[in-house]
Amino acid sequence: MKALIQKDVYVLWKQMRIFLFVMLVIMVGNGTFGSVFVVIWCAMLPYTALAYDERCKWDQMAAMMPYAPRDIVLSKYVLGWLCAGGAGAFTLAVQAAIRAFHLPLEIGSPFAVLMSFCASVCVLAITLPLMFRFSVERGRMVMFLAIFLVCGGAGALASLVAPDSKPVPGNLPALLSMAAVLVPAAAAVLTAVSIPLSLRFYAARQ
Amino acid sequence: MNAIELSHIHKSFGGFAIQDLSLTVPSGTICGLVGENGAGKSTTIRLLMGALRPDSGAAAVLGTDVSSPAFTRVKEDVGVVLDEAYFPETLNALQAGKIMAGTYRQWEQSAYEDYLNRFDLPEKKPFKDFSRGMKMKLAIAAALSHRPKLLVLDEATSGLDPIVRDEVLEIFNEFTREEDHSILISSHIVSDLEKLCDYIAFLHRGRLLFCEEKDRLLEEYGVFVGTAEQAESLLPEAVAGREAKDYGGVRALVRRNLVPETLALERPTVEEIILFTVKGEEKR
Numbered sequence: 001m002k003a004l005i006q007k008d009v010y011v012l013w014k015q016m017r018i019f020l021f022v023m024l025v026i027m028v029g030n031g032t033f034g035s036v037f038v039v040i041w042c043a044m045l046p047y048t049a050l051a052y053d054e055r056c057k058w059d060q061m062a063a064m065m066p067y068a069p070r071d072i073v074l075s076k077y078v079l080g081w082l083c084a085g086g087a088g089a090f091t092l093a094v095q096a097a098i099r100a101f102h103l104p105l106e107i108g109s110p111f112a113v114l115m116s117f118c119a120s121v122c123v124l125a126i127t128l129p130l131m132f133r134f135s136v137e138r139g140r141m142v143m144f145l146a147i148f149l150v151c152g153g154a155g156a157l158a159s160l161v162a163p164d165s166k167p168v169p170g171n172l173p174a175l176l177s178m179a180a181v182l183v184p185a186a187a188a189v190l191t192a193v194s195i196p197l198s199l200r201f202y203a204a205r206q
Numbered sequence: 207m208n209a210i211e212l213s214h215i216h217k218s219f220g221g222f223a224i225q226d227l228s229l230t231v232p233s234g235t236i237c238g239l240v241g242e243n244g245a246g247k248s249t250t251i252r253l254l255m256g257a258l259r260p261d262s263g264a265a266a267v268l269g270t271d272v273s274s275p276a277f278t279r280v281k282e283d284v285g286v287v288l289d290e291a292y293f294p295e296t297l298n299a300l301q302a303g304k305i306m307a308g309t310y311r312q313w314e315q316s317a318y319e320d321y322l323n324r325f326d327l328p329e330k331k332p333f334k335d336f337s338r339g340m341k342m343k344l345a346i347a348a349a350l351s352h353r354p355k356l357l358v359l360d361e362a363t364s365g366l367d368p369i370v371r372d373e374v375l376e377i378f379n380e381f382t383r384e385e386d387h388s389i390l391i392s393s394h395i396v397s398d399l400e401k402l403c404d405y406i407a408f409l410h411r412g413r414l415l416f417c418e419e420k421d422r423l424l425e426e427y428g429v430f431v432g433t434a435e436q437a438e439s440l441l442p443e444a445v446a447g448r449e450a451k452d453y454g455g456v457r458a459l460v461r462r463n464l465v466p467e468t469l470a471l472e473r474p475t476v477e478e479i480i481l482f483t484v485k486g487e488e489k490r
Contacts, residue, residue: 003308010301011294052294061292063257064358065309066281 004067004075005082007058008049015048023087027094032109035091036116042087043120046080046128051136059205073198076128077191084120088113111176118183125190132201207269209233209356209388210254215263217253224249224412227263231405234385236378237417238399239392240480241409247392248289250409251360254390255286268356282310285349289361291341295334299327299344303351310352321347325370338365346374350381357381359391363398371395375402396477408480415483420476427479428471430458440465447482459483 023042027034053059062072091113097103131139210231217224224246231237241247252258254265256272265272270280293302299322307313322329325343333341342365349357357378363371375398381387393399399406400420407417418426427446430437437448437456444464449457459474459482474482 003305006308007294007297007301007305010305011296014296052296056294057290057292058294060252060257060288061286063252064255064281064284064286064288066278067309068275068278 001067001071001075001078004062004071005079008046008075008079011049011052012045020090023090024094027091028098032112035095035109035113036119038091039084039087039113039116040120040123043080043084043124045083046076046124047131047136047140049079050076050131054136069202070199073132073202074195076131077124077195077198080124080128081121084117084124088117111180115179115183118187121187122183122190125187125194129194129197129201132198132205207233208266209235209268210237210390211264211266212250212254213264213266215250215253215260215265217249217258217260219249222246222412224253224260227253227409227412227414229407229414229417231388231390233388234382235404236382236389236391236402237405237407238396238403238420239390239407239409240394240396240399240476241392242484243394245409246412247409248360249412251286251288251358251390251392255281255284255358282312282352283355284358285352285354285356286358287342287345287349287360287362289364290338291333291336291345293333293341293344296332298330298332299347300329302333302344302348306348306352312353314351314353318347318351321350324373339367339370342366343370343374346377350377355386355388357387357389357391359389359393361393362391363393363395371398378402396475396480400476406476408483410484423476423479424474426462427459427474428462428465429474429478430456430460430465430469430471432456446479447485449482449485 019042023038026041027038059072092110095110095113127139127143130142133139134142208230210229212227212229215224215227222244227246227250229237229250239247239250249258253260254267254272256265256277259273267277268280268283270277297305303315303318303322306318307315321327322344325340325347327340327344327347333344336344342362346362349359359378363374366374378389378391379402382389389402391399391402403420405417406420406423408415416423430440431451432455434450434454434456437445437458440458440460441464444460446459446461448459451457459479460469460471462471465471
């Protein structure tokens with residue numbers, strides 16, 4: 001599996017050099033949103049790697065090599081975790097540097113970075129099976145449709161349950177501590193369901 | 207031990223099907239898989255590498271059932287070259303070598319570097335700038351650099367110029383000097399197969415029409431050239447295929463043991479045997 005991740009890193013590396021610069025621009029000056037966006041954005045890199053694989057028909061080659069289907073599927077998850085983790089670490093390092101040098105730049109909190117890492121694991125768990133089922137091009141359409149339905153559904157539900165609700169600063173610590181438990185738990189549960197599903201979809205494609 | 211054993215394989219894709227395919231490649235031999243475009247050569251290779259599951263039948267490579275989990279390990283001993291080098295275009299030969307080193311336990315970096323030099327392949331040029339011939343040479347270099355016991359080559363010599371093709375065929379020949387080394391090679395270039403192979407297997411529309419020792423095949427058949435009347439006098443089962451020539455003449459592929467010994471026959475080429483067999487099959 002290490003070799004498969006190495007291949008994806010080689011493929012992505014050329015993009016990553018520009019990517020690092022864009023990440024930095026988005027991260028500083030956009031507060032928490034910038035940090036969260038960067039981490040979740042990086043978690044999407046396995047889709048780019050999958051698109052390259054599809055373009056050069058790497059799957060056909062990999063099927064001839066001593067890789068189990070499990071290695072091929074898991075490598076994309078691990079790549080996503082590494083990219084999101086790497087982006088998180090990078091964000092934390094930038095935050096530390098900004099604080100250490102007292103720079104007048106708006107940055108997010110370390111807690112937001114950790115939550116966004118867990119959220120990106122959730123996004124990967126939900127979307128990777130779609131990529132293995134429908135291929136990247138169609139999978140992306142289904143992914144956007146799913147995101148639209150989930151976000152739209154959540155918004156509609158919120159307006160139905162509490163139409164006049166406004167953010168209550170007093171409730172924020174309780175909400176944050178709830179999120180600190182729920183988001184990692186959701187990431188773990190979704191991943192545990194997602195990997196067998198991806199394996200099944202990958203096997204069905206053969 | 208047999209290097210490859212396919213037994214009564216069926217695989218259907220709707221409009222096309224591999225039907226009752228049984229093929230054995232003994233260890234230490236080279237088998238050429240011939241067939242027209244869409245005959246099922248690449249599908250056969252995918253089936254024997256476990257990349258496709260057959261609807262029925264069994265496949266074993268180097269003594270291991272390809273549907274068993276143990277086959278993943280056996281793939282270490284199989285070098286595969288597909289009809290294209292399916293490496294991502296942004297990679298270069300150096301990076302491909304590093305990926306292969308992480309993939310195969312028996313990877314020999316020095317052997318890989320030797321092949322890169324021998325084939326005159328640049329180490330740092332991305333594959334997108336490689337010609338088709340260069341990509342194929344790289345795939346061959348990668349397949350040979352992890353000490354395989356079996357080489358599975360799908361149109362591996364296509365796209366190579368005649369000089370390099372000859373060199374590559376010599377490398378394949380060198381490879382089979384080891385007693386337990388075998389090759390299954392599919393190609394459109396029948397002359398290459400005739401030069402290289404011990405066995406010839408002919409696939410036509412998903413069915414294996416024959417799999418014979420090349421020398422036996424060449425001894426078994428002869429080419430009859432004569433008049434239509436002479437051809438009509440031959441036993442129908444002796445004629446594997448025939449074609450009309452100018453001025454009422456006939457050229458036919460005949461089974462030597464079913465025609466009179468006095469009849470003058472030309473020695474056929476493998477290509478002629480294949481072409482006549484297809485014609486005979488289409489008549490049926």
